[in-house]
Structure formats: structure tokens, C-alpha cells
Amino acid sequence: MGRRELSAMKKRILFVDDEPSVLDGLRRMLRDERGRWQMSFVGGADEALSAMRETGFDAVVSDVNMPVKGGFALLAEMRRDARTQDIPVIILSGRVESSIKRQALDMGATDLLNKPVDPQDLVARIRSVLRLKSCHDELKSHNEILEQRVNERTAELAASRLDIIWRLGKAAEYRDEETGNHVVRVGYYCRTLARAMGMEPDFAETLFLASPLHDIGKIGIPDSILLKRDVLSDPEWEVMKRHCQIGGAILQNDPRPRSTRPASLGESAAPFARSRNPMLAMAASVALTHHERWDGTGYPAGLEREQIPLESRIVAVADVYDALRSERPYKRAQTEAESFDIIASESGRQFDPEVYTAFEGVADEFASIRAELADDACCPVGIGSQP
Ligand SMILES: [Fe+2]
Ligand SMILES: [Fe+2]
Numbered sequence: 001m002g003r004r005e006l007s008a009m010k011k012r013i014l015f016v017d018d019e020p021s022v023l024d025g026l027r028r029m030l031r032d033e034r035g036r037w038q039m040s041f042v043g044g045a046d047e048a049l050s051a052m053r054e055t056g057f058d059a060v061v062s063d064v065n066m067p068v069k070g071g072f073a074l075l076a077e078m079r080r081d082a083r084t085q086d087i088p089v090i091i092l093s094g095r096v097e098s099s100i101k102r103q104a105l106d107m108g109a110t111d112l113l114n115k116p117v118d119p120q121d122l123v124a125r126i127r128s129v130l131r132l133k134s135c136h137d138e139l140k141s142h143n144e145i146l147e148q149r150v151n152e153r154t155a156e157l158a159a160s161r162l163d164i165i166w167r168l169g170k171a172a173e174y175r176d177e178e179t180g181n182h183v184v185r186v187g188y189y190c191r192t193l194a195r196a197m198g199m200e201p202d203f204a205e206t207l208f209l210a211s212p213l214h215d216i217g218k219i220g221i222p223d224s225i226l227l228k229r230d231v232l233s234d235p236e237w238e239v240m241k242r243h244c245q246i247g248g249a250i251l252q253n254d255p256r257p258r259s260t261r262p263a264s265l266g267e268s269a270a271p272f273a274r275s276r277n278p279m280l281a282m283a284a285s286v287a288l289t290h291h292e293r294w295d296g297t298g299y300p301a302g303l304e305r306e307q308i309p310l311e312s313r314i315v316a317v318a319d320v321y322d323a324l325r326s327e328r329p330y331k332r333a334q335t336e337a338e339s340f341d342i343i344a345s346e347s348g349r350q351f352d353p354e355v356y357t358a359f360e361g362v363a364d365e366f367a368s369i370r371a372e373l374a375d376d377a378c379c380p381v382g383i384g385s386q387p
Pocket of ligand 1: 214243290
């Protein structure tokens with residue numbers, strides 16, 4: 001092993017004392033340890049702090065009484081700084097100062113030694129704190145590895161949950177015309193709108209996951225009605241409308257009573273926040289109420305204004321925007337301008353005016369989401385985890 005490698009493996013110890021004679025004494029006392037320890041000697045606390053911030057040390061031995069900044073001030077600054085807080089510190093103090101010793105331990109000193117220092121005692125104490133530091137370092141790196149693994153697994157789980165949600169949403173719409181990335185885009189539009197309205201990040205992220213399931217209830221609608229090219233008869237239309245209750249029933253997982261007629265915007269978000277699975281609770285709420293209209297003429301319950309949960313007022317705009325911009329066997333795709341005009345004309349009628357105002361402000365983002373997630377784009381798993 002070369003000289004350089006050997007010195008890289010040496011433990012680094014910093015000695016701090018304002019009296020040069022004390023430092024000289026320590027240097028002589030520890031001459032035999034030079035093969036194992038790389039020792040530095042400084043005359044004050046500030047000098048010690050800058051040396052520590054430049055180079056990692058494994059232990060510090062410091063005097064208590066020093067002019068300008070004493071050993072306690074040094075200890076306090078070290079414990080506040082992430083770069084130095086884990087370095088063990090041995091405080092050197094006078095034999096009679098028992099209150100100082102207690103204070104030193106309270107402030108996080110690792111060990112104490114009386115002055116004048118006994119050389120064998122000093123070597124033994126330094127070895128002891130170095131062992132402590134090695135154990136601490138090992139534990140810390142082990143924890144860092146574990147934390148990294150947990151983060152990786154969490155990211156994998158989040159990506160797979162998102163993938164399953166999107167596929168489930170697409171499965172529900174597979175029989176009728178919306179077989180592309182409609183449900184995926186709706187999630188992105190909704191998150192954009194929620195953020196633009198100043199909603200909490202938690203609300204925006206939950207809506208991002210919940211909104212692609214808005215039409216899951218179509219699974220329960222017979223082909224003869226879902227795929228009918230002609231205008232639906234009144235009884236058929238009543239069956240079609242049931243996709244809201246079917247979706248709500250599929251996603252409802254919380255047996256506790258929930259308010260279906262929230263009185264205010266604040267309360268409208270409360271059921272999802274109280275649920276044991278907030279995402280499913282919000283998805284159930286969206287499935288049930290995404291066809292309600294601001295003016296009270298929607299279905300299934302004819303809710304109006306803030307009686308409609310906020311999440312569904314947001315989904316309504318996102319869903320209609322995407323439907324307008326999409327080509328269908330019975331219609332061409334509306335342009336951006338046409339779609340905006342139609343949605344603007346429905347503000348205060350079909351749509352919440354506040355959601356419409358937010359929509360106006362994020363027009364460019366909607367257009368780029370639409371362009372990036374076109375129907376023939378491959379499944380964009382992973383994008384969802386971005387902030
Ligand atoms: Fe629907
Ligand atoms: Fe939809």
C-alpha cells in the first residue's frame with residue numbers, strides 16, 4: 001500500500017487551543033500516533049471551523065477557554081452546521097469546573113478531559129470517539145442506501161399505479177369512440193386547472209390521478225345504447241345517464257357517510273380528504289358528478305353551483321375541451337379558437353365561471369398537453385411523477 005493510500009485511510013483529528021505551548025505539548029504527546037492519525041493544530045475556534053468546512057475531520061479536541069470564541073461557541077456552531085454536526089468533540093477543561101463539564105455534555109460534547117492532560121488517557125479517549133464516529137458513519141451510509149431504495153420503490157409504485165389508472169380509464173372507453181389518450185389528457189388538464197386556481201398541490205395531484213376514471217361507469221352501459229349511431233330515445237338516454245351512478249358505485253370504497261350536497265367550495269373537498277383512500281374517494285365523486293352543470297340543469301342529481309364538488313367542476317371543463325378538440329365519426333375536430341368560444345359561451349351555464357377564468361389563463365398549456373399527448377402517442381408513463 002502506497003504512502004498516499006495510507007494517509008487517505010488515516011483518521012483526521014483537529015486540536016484547538018489558543019496557547020501555543022499547549023498545542024506543542026499535545027503534538028509531542030501524540031508523536032507516536034502519527035502513523036495512524038493525521039493531526040492538525042489550530043489556535044482558535046474560527047480557524048477550526050474553516051478547517052473543518054474545508055476538510056472532513058473524524059474528531060476534534062478543543063480547549064474551553066479561548067479569547068474571541070470559546071470551546072462552547074465552537075461546539076454550538078458545529079452542531080448547527082450539517083457539515084460538522086456529526087464530528088465528535090472532546091472538550092478539555094480545568095479539573096474543578098464541574099458545572100462547565102455538565103454544560104459541555106448538554107451541548108453535545110462527546111467526551112471531557114481534565115487539564116493537564118494525561119497522554120494515555122487522551123489517546124484512549126480519542127480512540128473511543130473515533131470508534132463511535134465509524135459506527136455512526138456506517139449507520140448513516142446504511143440509512144442513506146435504505147432511503148434511496150425506498151425512494152426508488154415508491155417511484156416505481158407511483159408509476160405503476162398511474163399506468164393502471166390510465167389503462168382502466170381507457171378500458172372503460174374502449175367500446176365507444178374515445179380510445180386514444182383522452183383520459184390521460186384529462187388528468188393533465190385537470191392538474192393544470194387546479195394549480196391555476198391556487199389549489200393545494202395534494203388536491204391537484206389527487207385530481208390528476210382521479211379524473212382519468214370519470215367515465216368508468218360506461219362499463220355498465222349496454223352496447224345497444226353506448227354504440228348507437230342514431231339519437232337516443234328518452235328511455236335510452238336515461239340508461240346512458242346511469243354511467244355516473246355506476247362509476248360512483250364502482251369507485252366508492254368508504255362505508256362512512258359522505259355529503260353529496262356540499263354547501264361550499266371548502267366542504268366540497270372535505271369528503272376526499274377524510275377518506276381512507278383519498279384518490280378513490282375523489283374518483284368516485286368525479287364519476288358521480290362530472291355531468292352536473294353550474295346552472296343546475298345537469299345530471300344525475302341536478303346539483304348547482306358550489307353544490308357540485310370542485311373536482312367535478314374542473315373535470316367538466318377539461319372533458320368538454322378535449323371532446324371538442326377531438327374528431328369523431330359524427331363530427332370534425334373544433335379548432336382551438338372554436339373550442340374556446342364554445343366553452344366561454346357556457347361559462348356560468350354549464351361551467352363554473354371561476355374554473356373558466358383559470359382555463360382562459362392556461363390556454364397555451366392545454367394546447368401543448370393536447371399536442372404532446374395526441375391519440376397516437378405511446379403511453380406516457382412516468383410523466384405523471386413530474387411536479
Ligand atoms: Fe361521462
Ligand atoms: Fe371523457
